[in-house]
């Protein structure tokens with residue numbers, strides 16, 4: 334592999350026709366409600382994602398929906414893809430995570446990959462043959478220009494030192510798409526993005542850290558690197574491009590995708606609450622006939638619809654390259670995660686004490702929902718971005 338930066342042309346995908354798209358949505362919905370639910374139960378009872386799930390998602394073509402055809406994907410435009418993401422998100426969080434991450438990681442790599450990297454890693458990741466873990470967060474530094482993991486270059490080799498944590502798929506992935514910095518640099522200067530093979534490199538320690546509150550089954554890792562040799566040819570882009578790879582064109586659509594995940598999961602919570610309210614009777618009346626419960630369900634309905642409208646606006650802005658796309662992306666995630674917290678809380682409340690028991694799906698939905706408040710940046714960070722734009726009047730930053 335060479336390190337020449339060969340940015341491909343950005344193609345604008347043609348939307349699928351109404352009939353084809355409706356059929357695809359129907360397929361996804363049927364899978365989520367059928368096989369997806371069986372996998373969800375299996376994951377919750379065993380605590381692991383079975384390898385068959387990955388194979389099943391791959392066989393259905395669900396891992397390459399958003400990537401362009403030239404990378405082997407189906408080339409579905411972003412806003413249509415989000416409608417599919419909405420449906421996947423009604424499923425178990427680990428299923429949602431696999432679909433979201435694999436349909437998105439190519440974006441971080443593609444603009445910076447050499448032809449060789451594209452053939453050896455990007456295209457196989459879209460095909461579901463190679464799993465790439467996004468490896469940015471550190472325990473001792475803020476996420477972004479603060480990162481402390483370093484590389485020292487000697488000839489054609491970087492020597493990698495540092496620690497990453499909370500890394501989804503970090504245990505079982507094939508590559509860590511890892512952000513580090515050249516020794517002695519600070520801030521945005523000298524950052525590098527490396528495709529580090531998870532293949533027992535000397536000095537690389539992988540700690541399985543998968544005991545999470547929700548998103549059960551997906552593996553998460555703490556990674557420690559001590560003088561790990563990584564070929565310079567495994568660098569994406571140039572020295573100095575590290576944060577552009579990790580945060581640049583990738584994060585903007587990814588935040589909108591997470592925001593849509595919130596919409597989908599909230600819809601699932603609402604569906605469970607309506608179902609329970611129409612079944613459970615107290616003092617001779619169905620819960621659904623009580624105004625207090627109707628108010629919860631009405632508030633949820635309005636909350637979900639409002640968030641979804643903003644998510645779709647952000648998606649359109651991204652698709653058309655509108656100058657306010659980045660601000661709308663952060664704003665949509667901000668609104669959607671708060672909406673999800675409210676909706677899942679009320680949906681659980683509708684279930685009464687039953688909702689606290691693992692036998693009811695709302696218990697898992699409630700736990701899974703909490704993770705969304707961290708993924709692709711917390712609301713505190715989204716508010717910094719939106720606040721800065723609002724104060725300066727520059728929505729294009």
Ligand SMILES: Cc1cc2nc3c(=O)[nH]c(=O)nc-3n(C[C@H](O)[C@H](O)[C@H](O)COP(=O)(O)OP(=O)(O)OC[C@H]3O[C@@H](n4cnc5c(N)ncnc54)[C@H](O)[C@@H]3O)c2cc1C
Nearest residue numbers: 467468469470476499500501704707708709710711713714
């Ligand atoms: C389920 C899950 C999966 C994840 N998967 C990955 C992954 O695959 N790869 C990866 O790299 N990371 C991953 N993460 C990490 C995630 O991106 C971070 O948790 C998130 O970005 C927040 O960073 P932090 O945990 O370091 O929190 P911290 O930075 O320690 O922040 C703690 C609190 O302080 C606030 N805060 C921090 N800095 C500021 C500031 N400047 N101004 C105001 N408030 C601030 C935060 O909003 C937060 O509320 C995952 C996290 C979760 C929960």
